[in-house]
Amino acid sequence: MNKKASQRNQILIDLIHQKKWPYLGAIISVGIASYFMFLVPTIGKLVIDRVITEPRVHNGDKIDAVISWVGGPDALANQLWLAGLAIVIVTALSGLFMYLKDYLAAGACETTVRELRNKLYHHLHHIDERYLNNADSGDILQRCTSDIDTLREFLTMQVMNIGRTIILMAVVIPLMFMQNAWLTVLSLILVPVVLYYGMVFFVKVRELFQKVDEAEGELTTIVQENLTGIRVVRAFARQDYECEKFDEKNARYSDLNYKLICMFANFWSLSDLLCIAQSGIVLIGGGWLTAQGHISFGTYFAFIGYTNLLIWPIRQLGKELSEAGKATVAIGRIQEILEAPEEEELQNVTPLPDRIMGAIKFENIHFQYDKDRPVLTDVSFDVAPGETIAIVGPTGAGKSTLIQLLMRLHDYEQGSISVDGIELSSIARKDIRHQIGTLLQEPFLFSRSLRENIKFSHLEASDGAMVHSTTAAAVHHTIESFQGGYSTVIGERGVSLSGGQKQRVTLSRTLLNTPPILVLDDTLSAVDASTEQKIISALHEKKGEQTLLIITHRISVCQKADRIIVMQDGRITDQGTHNELTHRDGFYNELWEIQSDQKDQFESEIKVTV
Ligand SMILES: Nc1ncnc2c1ncn2[C@@H]1O[C@H](COP(=O)(O)OP(=O)(O)OP(=O)(O)O)[C@@H](O)[C@H]1O
Numbered sequence: 001m002n003k004k005a006s007q008r009n010q011i012l013i014d015l016i017h018q019k020k021w022p023y024l025g026a027i028i029s030v031g032i033a034s035y036f037m038f039l040v041p042t043i044g045k046l047v048i049d050r051v052i053t054e055p056r057v058h059n060g061d062k063i064d065a066v067i068s069w070v071g072g073p074d075a076l077a078n079q080l081w082l083a084g085l086a087i088v089i090v091t092a093l094s095g096l097f098m099y100l101k102d103y104l105a106a107g108a109c110e111t112t113v114r115e116l117r118n119k120l121y122h123h124l125h126h127i128d129e130r131y132l133n134n135a136d137s138g139d140i141l142q143r144c145t146s147d148i149d150t151l152r153e154f155l156t157m158q159v160m161n162i163g164r165t166i167i168l169m170a171v172v173i174p175l176m177f178m179q180n181a182w183l184t185v186l187s188l189i190l191v192p193v194v195l196y197y198g199m200v201f202f203v204k205v206r207e208l209f210q211k212v213d214e215a216e217g218e219l220t221t222i223v224q225e226n227l228t229g230i231r232v233v234r235a236f237a238r239q240d241y242e243c244e245k246f247d248e249k250n251a252r253y254s255d256l257n258y259k260l261i262c263m264f265a266n267f268w269s270l271s272d273l274l275c276i277a278q279s280g281i282v283l284i285g286g287g288w289l290t291a292q293g294h295i296s297f298g299t300y301f302a303f304i305g306y307t308n309l310l311i312w313p314i315r316q317l318g319k320e321l322s323e324a325g326k327a328t329v330a331i332g333r334i335q336e337i338l339e340a341p342e343e344e345e346l347q348n349v350t351p352l353p354d355r356i357m358g359a360i361k362f363e364n365i366h367f368q369y370d371k372d373r374p375v376l377t378d379v380s381f382d383v384a385p386g387e388t389i390a391i392v393g394p395t396g397a398g399k400s401t402l403i404q405l406l407m408r409l410h411d412y413e414q415g416s417i418s419v420d421g422i423e424l425s426s427i428a429r430k431d432i433r434h435q436i437g438t439l440l441q442e443p444f445l446f447s448r449s450l451r452e453n454i455k456f457s458h459l460e461a462s463d464g465a466m467v468h469s470t471t472a473a474a475v476h477h478t479i480e481s482f483q484g485g486y487s488t489v490i491g492e493r494g495v496s497l498s499g500g501q502k503q504r505v506t507l508s509r510t511l512l513n514t515p516p517i518l519v520l521d522d523t524l525s526a527v528d529a530s531t532e533q534k535i536i537s538a539l540h541e542k543k544g545e546q547t548l549l550i551i552t553h554r555i556s557v558c559q560k561a562d563r564i565i566v567m568q569d570g571r572i573t574d575q576g577t578h579n580e581l582t583h584r585d586g587f588y589n590e591l592w593e594i595q596s597d598q599k600d601q602f603e604s605e606i607k608v609t610v
Contacts, residue, residue, distance in 0.1 A: 011335055015112045016159075022108035029101035030164045034171040036094035040087055041305025042175075047083040049298030051076045101160065109155040117148055120334065126342040129409045130369075138221025143337055146216065147330035154327030158320045165313040165320075176306050180295055186285045187307045190278040191314055194271060198318020201267050206325035208260050213329055215253040222246055271318055275311045282307045344411075349428040356420045356435050357385040358516040358547035360406065365415035367405060375401050376570045379415070385516075386544040390558040391551045392588060393567035399551045402567075403519050406549075408432055419517075437515035439523040443506040445497070450479055451486040453505060457513040469512040472538035475504035500528065507535065514542070520550045529556065536560055555595045564588060 016023055046063055051073045058064055070076055076083070121144070176184040226233060226242055233242050282303055290300040360383040367376040376398045383389050391399050405412050406419075408429045417424040424432065437457065445453050454466050466486070470476040478501055482488040490496050497505065503523055510518065518539075536557060539548060550557055558564045559578045566574040566581070566588050574586050581588040 011331055011338075015116060016155075018115070019108035019112055022104045026101045026104040026108070026160065027163060027167065029097045029104065030160075030167045031171060033094045033097035033101065034164075034168040036090050036097065037168070037309055038172045038175055038306070039090045040094075041302040041309070043083060043087050043090065044305065045296075045298035045302035047076075047080070047298075048301055049296045051080075051083070053297055101164070105160045106156055109152065112155060113148060113152040116151070116334070117144070120144055120148070120337060123338055123340075123342065127337075128341045128343055129404075131340045136217070136221055138224045139217040140337065141224065142213075142217045142220050143330075143333045147213070147333050150327055150330040151334065154324060154330075158323045158327065161313075161316060161320045162324070165317050168313060169310065172306060172310060176303070179302070180299055183282075183286060183289065183295060183299065183303050187278075187282050187303055188310070189281060190274055191311070194274050194278070194311070194315055195317065197267075197271060197274065198315070198321050201263070201318055202321040202325045205260070205263055206329060208256065208263065209326045210329045212253070212256045212260060213333065215249065215256050219246075219249050219253050222249055267318065271315045275315045278311050279304070279307055343408075343429055345428060348426075349431070350422050350426040352420075352422070352427060352431045352435065356516050358435075359383065359385045359418075359420050360517070360547065360549075361416075361418045361421075362402075363416045363418075365405065365412055365417060367401065367410070367412050367414075369401075369410075374570055376405075379567075379570070379572055381565055381572060381575065383547055383549070385420075385547055387563065388540075388543065388548040388550070388561045390561035390564045391549060391567060392553065392558060392564060392591065394587070397567040398570040399567055400521055403438065403521055403549065403551070406432075406517075406519070407436055407438065435515055436517045436519060437510040437513050438519045438521065439503075439507055439510050440521050443499075443502040443523075445490055445502060445505060447489070447491060449484075449487050449489050450482075450505065453490070454486075454509045454512060457509050461512050466508075466512060470505075470508040472511050472535070472541075473504045473508035474534040474538070475501060475508055478504070504535075511538075514546065517547045517549070520548075520552070522551050522553065532556065553591075555592050558588075 050058070050063065050067060067073055067076055070079075070082060124140070124144070173184065173188070176187065222245065226246070233239055286295070286300045286303050289295045290297055361381075363380050365376055365379040366374065368374045379398075379402065391402065393399055401410075404410055405417060406424070408424060408427070411425065419427065419432065419435070446456070451463075451466065454470065455461050458465075463486075467476055470479060479486055479488070507520075507523060532554070533556070540560060548561075550561065552558065555578075561578070563575060563577060564581055565572055566586065568587055574581060574584075574588060578592075582592050583589075
């Protein structure tokens with residue numbers, strides 16, 4: 001067994017081990033139920049041999065004692081309903097223990113799967129940023145939903161059925177041998193073939209299952225992407241193109257499923273044939289042995305019953321094993337996520353006060369995502385507590401990366417970053433993130449009420465504080481104009497709000513928490529100039545209370561900053577106030593001239609029109 005397979009088994013063993021007592025109870029119940037199942041044909045045999053047929057068998061054993069107790073063979077022959085009642089009672093007891101098995105197993109399985117789901121969800125929230133950047137969200141979604149369901153089915157159905165069949169064989173086969181060894185051999189002669197065929201099928205089908213799962217993942221990804229980006233598709237009138245792409249994936253998924261169904265059809269028909277052949281062998285062989293007087297008629301009757309009792313579950317074993325193949329693929333895929341590294345946490349972290357001052361220092365920072373592709377080179381700058389810094393630069397200059405390093409979404413390898421004089425790499429990730437409020441380029445809102453979305457940053461905040469933050473973000477009146485006000489539930493990713501409204505809601509969410517450091521990553525790009533000014537003024541009211549880093553392309557925002565940092569190609573190429581930078585050549589001055597020209601042109605066009 002290779003390492004991966006043994007790790008997969010280990011996950012399963014660990015999961016089952018956590019609930020060993022209910023599982024053990026289920027196994028014992030199956031054992032008892034199997035014994036009662038064995039008793040049904042055995043009662044038939046005893047009645048035939050000791051009551052119905054002549055000459056009657058007398059062994060002087062406990063069975064004879066029971067027969068005498070109910071009035072002897074003749075009396076029993078006149079009251080055969082008693083034997084029928086015994087069969088009903090034994091069958092009912094067998095059913096009762098099977099129910100107990102299902103009850104214990106279902107409880108244990110559900111808890112096991114729920115714990116695994118929680119473990120996976122918790123892990124996803126702590127997984128390393130690099131893994132998330134490269135991961136395919138549709139695929140992860142599938143692993144967390146349908147793969148978990150496959151595993152659940154495996155634990156509730158397959159493990160129990162496989163266990164049940166093995167226990168049934170372990171209980172019934174020795175009891176059959178005790179009655180007649182040759183007939184037992186005859187009754188089981190095709191069992192190895194049925195089992196082997198099931199195992200071969202199981203190995204073959206596993207590979208195909210993996211392909212089907214992958215194809216399903218691709219299909220989920222394409223649906224999810226298209227739902228998220230449906231407006232982009234419509235804007236470019238690319239519906240047909242996307243439908244074609246979907247059809248391709250859909251066809252592949254269907255073809256693979258069809259192949260799988262065909263394989264199963266072959267398996268069922270051939271295994272049915274094998275099972276019927278096994279029953280036929282017992283019928284013919286047992287009939288001959290009875291005719292020759294080697295076995296009693298009752299034994300013949302009982303062995304037909306035993307064979308039927310065993311062969312069908314054994315045939316089912318092939319199916320269960322093949323389903324188990326599907327589960328091992330699912331476990332492997334879940335395991336891949338569980339093995340993805342989590343964000344590393346330090347053993348000895350430097351604790352932060354409840355509220356830091358907000359001083360930031362970058363010293364000779366070098367950083368790259370991929371080998372030999374430097375994104376930040378020798379970046380150094382200082383920010384005093386309460387200072388407002390604007391960061392400008394062309395696209396791809398590394399501005400967002402700077403912020404991601406500050407939030408410890410990635411770790412720097414060269415240089416130093418400190419917050420209030422404490423080296424960032426010695427601070428726990430969650431501690432530093434508590435101190436920084438961030439508004440990312442892409443506003444994200446949950447499909448919950450506006451109130452829940454805004455209070456996400458500060459769950460205990462009062463409604464008054466919430467209204468204060470929405471007023472500062474210039475969105476309070478918009479929210480009040482909705483029929484449901486703050487209770488309005490917004491669609492997935494806030495689709496019922498405009499881009500600017502979404503940004504303002506996310507801004508109010510960040511403002512509610514008043515963290516000592518606030519970062520706006522190109523957040524104001526989707527709001528109009530007057531709203532932008534309102535928001536900037538609101539932020540300026542708190543000037544000095546929090547350190548403000550604003551990544552922006554707008555000169556109007558930079559003008560209000562204490563200092564502007566200019567970034568180009570991963571380096572800081574200039575810094576200073578608006579006045580200083582507009583009096584020397586460089587990127588900022590060019591940006592200023594372009595935006596001033598545009599403003600002048602716009603104003604003169606308005607004058608002409610008026
Ligand atoms: N997760 C990532 N993995 C690999 N490369 C990345 C990743 N994120 C960003 N980059 C690369 O790093 C460089 C800097 O990206 P960054 O997002 O920091 O730029 P930016 O200045 O914020 O750009 P913009 O103004 O367009 O947002 C770019 O070349 C980008 O392709």
